[in-house]
Amino acid sequence: MEHSLTGRKVAILVENGFEQVELTEPRKALKEAGAEAHVISPRQDKVKGWNHTEWGEAVPVDVPLEAAPPEDYHALLLPGGVMNPDKLRMNPSAVAFVKSFMTERKPVAVICHGAWTLVEADVVNGRRITSWPSLRTDLENAGAEWVDEPVVVDQGLVSSRKPDDLPAFNAKMIEEFREGRHQARQAA
Secondary structure (H helix, E strand, O other): OOOOOOOOEEEEEOOOOEEHHHHHHHHHHHHHOOOEEEEEEOOOOEEEEEEOOEEEEEEEOOEEHHHOOHHHOOEEEEOOOOHHHHHHOOOHHHHHHHHHHHHOOOOEEEEHHHHHHHHHOOOOOOOEEOOOHHHHHHHHHOOOEEOOOOEEEEOOEEEEOOHHHHHHHHHHHHHHHHHOOOOOOOOO
């Protein structure tokens, strides 16, 4: 695979209960593209994954959240799972971390329930996005245009619905992370 992300650092923000494959497969794709991908968490040592209907594997935390300045990273990945984003959105430091990427127009990739953290950060108003179907109302109430598509790209924000979408999600994530920051939207 072409090393199109060499020299890029990607933050992967998770809490206990992230959907296992939504971290492992995108992280593998990022590393194969040459990126340095760091698992960042409010947890200090390890975070435990969720594998569809039961607990999955523990993954080492590369950098604790309090030691991970957003300015050190070029892009952000937000895996889903129900518990993971629910815990993150209750953590003001995690919400601020996510908001900083969106404010700085750095590329962000989010899958499944991961969009809950974007809702909490108040950064989806006017954005076109997809997610797990149960988040539709939350996203629309936050001002987003929700669509049911395998992968959606809106000014550097890449979103997908579920693990089955990972091949398309990973390809678009790599593409957007390679492009880097996006300019401000033009007024209509």
